Amino acid sequence: MGGTAVRDGVAGTRSADKAERRPVRSGPWLLTGHDGRLIAYAQVDDAVLRWTETRPGGPDWTGPDVLPLKGLTQLTVVQGRNRYAHLIGRRVRGTGAARAVDLVYAIQYQTGRPLSEWRSVGNPHATRERTAQMGTPTGAVDSSGALHLVVPTAEGRLAVRREDAQGRWEAWRDLKVAAAVDTPALAATATGQLHLLVPTASGALTWTGAAPGAPLERGHDIGVVPLPGSVTALETSPGRVTTYLTDLVGGGVVAVRAGAWPIPLGGNPGDGRHTALTTVLDGYPCTVLAHRDTGGRIVLGVCGTEDEGNGVWWTDTGTSCQGDPVLAHDAHGRVTLLAATPEGRLALTRQQPEPGLTLGDWNPL
Numbered sequence: 001m002g003g004t005a006v007r008d009g010v011a012g013t014r015s016a017d018k019a020e021r022r023p024v025r026s027g028p029w030l031l032t033g034h035d036g037r038l039i040a041y042a043q044v045d046d047a048v049l050r051w052t053e054t055r056p057g058g059p060d061w062t063g064p065d066v067l068p069l070k071g072l073t074q075l076t077v078v079q080g081r082n083r084y085a086h087l088i089g090r091r092v093r094g095t096g097a098a099r100a101v102d103l104v105y106a107i108q109y110q111t112g113r114p115l116s117e118w119r120s121v122g123n124p125h126a127t128r129e130r131t132a133q134m135g136t137p138t139g140a141v142d143s144s145g146a147l148h149l150v151v152p153t154a155e156g157r158l159a160v161r162r163e164d165a166q167g168r169w170e171a172w173r174d175l176k177v178a179a180a181v182d183t184p185a186l187a188a189t190a191t192g193q194l195h196l197l198v199p200t201a202s203g204a205l206t207w208t209g210a211a212p213g214a215p216l217e218r219g220h221d222i223g224v225v226p227l228p229g230s231v232t233a234l235e236t237s238p239g240r241v242t243t244y245l246t247d248l249v250g251g252g253v254v255a256v257r258a259g260a261w262p263i264p265l266g267g268n269p270g271d272g273r274h275t276a277l278t279t280v281l282d283g284y285p286c287t288v289l290a291h292r293d294t295g296g297r298i299v300l301g302v303c304g305t306e307d308e309g310n311g312v313w314w315t316d317t318g319t320s321c322q323g324d325p326v327l328a329h330d331a332h333g334r335v336t337l338l339a340a341t342p343e344g345r346l347a348l349t350r351q352q353p354e355p356g357l358t359l360g361d362w363n364p365l
Contacts, residue, residue: 026075028326028346030338033111034083036331040338040346040365041087043075048087051346051365052112056331058350061365067115069104080141081190084109088139088149089118092132101131103149105139121149124159124172135180140188144212148194152180158198160216175216177205182226187233187241195233195241197256199226204245206258224254224262227271234276236287236306244274244289253289253301255308265312267301270294277327278305279335281357288335288357290325298325298339302357319362335359 027042036056042049042064051063067087074090085108093100102123107116125131135152142148146163153159158175179200187195194209196216204226206219230246236257243256246269253265253274269291277288281302289301289312298319303312321339330336334351337359341347349359 024323024340024344025073027077027323028338028340029077030326030328030336031077031079031085032083032328032330033085033108035111037111038328038330038336039085039108039111040348041075041077041085042340042346043072046070046072048072048075048089050108050115053330057334058330059363062112063365067106069118074136076136076138078139078141078147080145080147080188081143082145084141084145086139086141086147087115088137090134090137090151091120099132101134103134103137103151105147105149121161121169122172124151124153124161124174130154136183138183138186140186140194142188142194142209142212143190143192146212148186148188150184150186150196152183156180158184162213165213173215175207179205182228182231185231185233185243185245187235189235189239189241191239193239193241195243195258197222197231197233197243199228199231199245201225204231204256208258219258222256222262224256225249227269229271230269230273232274232276234278234287236278240306242276242287242306244276246274246291253291253312257306263308265289265301265303265308267291267299267312267314268293269299270296272324275325275327277329277335279329279333282355286357288327290327290337292321292324296320296322296342298337300337300357300359317359 025043029041037053040051048067049064054060071092072089076088087106103121104118106118123131133154137151148162158177160173182199184198192212196207198205204222207216225248227246227248233243236242253267255263272292274291285305287305293299298317300315301312323340325339338348346365347362349362352358
């Protein structure tokens with residue numbers, strides 16, 4: 001298995017329209033649509049921006065399309081195995097005593113087509129005063145196509161809401177956690193399981209749903225304290241999820257799997273979220289990691305999948321970004337890395353046909 005190489009520089013510029021000049025509040029997200037074209041999303045004030053490849057594998061893109069939502073304060077984008085993109089938002093309406101917060105969602109069914117209308121899924125709080133303190137939602141789509149939402153409440157608890165087999169929303173369920181300090185990591189597996197890791201001030205708590213629609217059951221507690229905002233979860237083998245996080249105490253990256261000791265991976269991550277992707281390099285199953293380091297530059301890591309204990313090859317790309325970089329496969333199976341430049345523009349680089357993981361020039365969307 002070869003190492004990782006990245007070519008320097010972000011190539012090219014083009015004039016930004018009014019929508020693109022809005023500061024990015026969160027994102028980006030990078031998904032593969034049902035027809036193989038990549039779709040990129042980023043959140044700005046009162047809207048989501050969307051870019052779409054003109055053909056599978058690129059290199060050209062259209063966009064940004066402006067998907068408006070007044071009062072959008074946080075956004076999460078998740079995808080099911082049917083390739084539908086689910087956009088989950090935290091929305092604020094009104095001001096002062098009339099201020100109210102709810103969760104909304106919309107679905108991107110076909111690549112490049114209009115987004116569905118935004119629909120409210122309500123709020124787990126009973127009083128208006130509490131709704132304003134609700135945290136950032138996350139979600140996952142299980143193997144049956146049902147969307148699951150998880151959100152931290154004002155009291156530091158976790159509320160869960162999911163669709164039933166007919167697509168109707170069930171009632172909110174309280175996981176009866178009193179110590180959640182951050183948005184949890186939620187992942188659905190190809191075998192139908194749901195895995196949830198909840199950061200706390202002294203470690204992390206876990207839950208597992210054994211099958212689509214099954215209730216979440218408590219698992220083992222994790223002794224590593226996650227840095228808020230750093231946790232991501234990835235299915236690394238059928239039914240098995242690996243969670244990657246930054247150790248708040250030690251400062252390095254840690255891999256966590258159910259039934260195993262946490263594995264320190266080293267690195268010098270900054271305050272953002274990790275992104276992870278499984279792929280095959282030189283005939284070996286590998287996991288690719290990416291994050292922004294303490295200097296604001298994108299760092300890549302490569303290791304054998306579920307074999308992190310034998311070492312991670314870290315590479316500083318020398319390229320700075322704002323927010324968190326994201327990884328995906330394009331239509332040709334190439335590892336693709338997307339990030340926002342320090343100026344707030346999205347730029348992308350793809351795997352080259354060379355040994356190991358070599359990424360080509362950066363190109364703006």
